[in-house]
């Protein structure tokens with residue numbers, strides 16, 4: 001069996017060598033010539049699966065080690081009877097850590113009030129539902145919008161978009177990029193969306209760049225409709241727009257899902273699916289390859305501090321989001337920054353020790369994604 005593996009698939013060679021021959025190729029360079037005699041193609045989001053790439057190849061299975069999968073043309077897969085999988089939820093904790101850190105960063109650095117304010121979560125799937133839990137830990141009232149779920153499960157607990165935009169002080173997008181009716185998300189954050197938002201709100205996009213109409217964001221910002229902007233995803237990537245970058249208070253190179261666990265879970269999910277597809281026994285175990293956690297234990301002197309001050313200290317110690325801040329000089333290096341991204345471990349690996357017993361704070365720290373104990 002021969003597998004073509006995109007270069008940024010973490011430990012892709014190690015995993016797929018247990019099934020046979022592996023060729024590792026830079027993500028954007030994978031071409032039809034590589035797939036002539038390949039059985040499987042394992043990618044992340046930078047490799048676009050188009051008819052030109054796979055027509056005439058011998059590929060039987062394509063796996064993407066990512067949550068999003070709009071880079072795959074499913075009509076061609078169906079016509080060619082090629083099996084596929086994505087990696088649902090692989091990096092949902094990573095994105096939830098990112099959003100929690102971003103909110104706490106704005107709280108500490110820009111005085112963003114979180115307690116008793118409202119957050120509107122657009123798209124309540126793997127990521128959105130985790131963000132909801134974390135947001136409650138920060139004292140935010142949570143408003144949920146997810147029309148596909150509301151249609152399937154009933155409207156209870158979900159609100160119409162217009163209502164969420166009008167009520168929330170923070171809006172965060174966690175929808176897939178969808179171009180078809182009945183619930184397209186392509187440029188869903190347009191002029192009308194921003195007009196309906198509460199003046200002075202915070203806007204966050206860590207979903208996909210094309211879910212946002214960048215010009216509408218710039219206009220909303222110019223009108224003072226938005227107080228702070230957090231952008232992890234861009235339209236286009238990797239040549240991101242300098243004017244949009246300049247409008248973002250927190251600007252990162254599409255790394256919200258790039259925790260070590262997020263990337264590794266993706267590889268494990270595609271490996272297991274490929275094994276099932278080719279009727280092979282999965283034998284690869286990545287756990288001996290995992291490096292030690294940087295901050296396994298964190299002692300925080302909580303006395304005299306608010307819950308969110310303690311949470312901000314914990315979040316910044318585990319993940320300092322300012323290290324990922326993009327500047328205009330970084331634009332030509334966007335892909336490289338992502339490919340060489342350092343090791344970031346998830347909150348859940350860190351145990352927080354408080355210097356005093358505070359039951360409510362202990363619960364909040366746990367709900368924000370950390371382990372916790374009082375000394």
Ligand SMILES: NC(=O)c1ccc[n+]([C@@H]2O[C@H](COP(=O)([O-])OP(=O)(O)OC[C@H]3O[C@@H](n4cnc5c(N)ncnc54)[C@H](O)[C@@H]3O)[C@@H](O)[C@H]2O)c1
Pocket residue numbers: 067068069088089091092095122123124125126127128145146147148149174175176177178183184185206207208232233254255256257258
């Ligand atoms: N920045 C990153 O690193 C990163 C990491 C992971 C995921 N993502 C992006 O975030 C998206 C969401 O991830 P997920 O794992 O939660 O996916 P998911 O499929 O579990 O959840 C998406 C949710 O959005 C809802 N939805 C669809 N259309 C909608 C609409 N028009 N309005 C409101 N809700 C709608 C769906 O019903 C679903 O509940 C992914 O598709 C991916 O594009 C980005």
Ligand SMILES: O=C(O)[C@H](O)[C@H](O)COP(=O)(O)O
Pocket residue numbers: 008044045046065066067068069091254255257258
């Ligand atoms: O959809 C996802 O899982 C994330 O956006 C992921 O980070 C995208 O994949 P990448 O561009 O990192 O290969």
